Amino acid sequence: SQKIEQNSEALNIQEGKTATLTCNYTNYSPAYLQWYRQDPGRGPVFLLLIRENEKEKRKERLKVTFDTTLKQSLFHITASQPADSATYLCALITGGGNKLTFGTGTQLKVEL
């Protein structure tokens, strides 16, 4: 069956360090992969989209990589700040139509 896996354990890092979050998937070859941020009590907010033929994509302090051989995406936040503390979700199309399937998310806590 198709699976999307993200670390369920919270990631705690110090301010100024680079946070790296992992998204692994199995039994599928998506053309696109998306990353979202979710704050408590709010809906997810879209951050970045990467195509299968793009190895890397950047937006300000964010960087996403997409390795279709490993079936893995890495999400990096450089020079992390306490305001980056949130849950980060990856998502991809796993079936027919425009239906996204989301991972369960990884909670990031950036400490002073």
Next chain:
Amino acid sequence: DAGITQSPRHKVTETGTPVTLRCHQTENHRYMYWYRQDPGHGLRLIHYSYGVKDTDKGEVSDGYSVSRSKTEDFLLTLESATSSQTSVYFCAISESPGTGFGNQPQHFGDGTRLSIL
């Protein structure tokens, strides 16, 4: 923020009662989605719509129905609510996929917290 309004924001009801949640958008996007979010399961798609009166099932559609009579409104109905449907429900919208499915971001409302006692 994308113009998405979910109503009500909070609701408490009893098992066996019908419940309707509303999603209203002002972006004129073709696609609309209903998700539920539960601890340990993450976001799961219930139903989605790709146009007026055009809908399709998602991963967890049993016990739910939807209707879309206008571009801007997408309704989710629990015909006879059960305690297992206690959850946070999110509506999302997106533009048409264009060159391929999955290449458009989804924009979410702030959710409806539904408790069924």
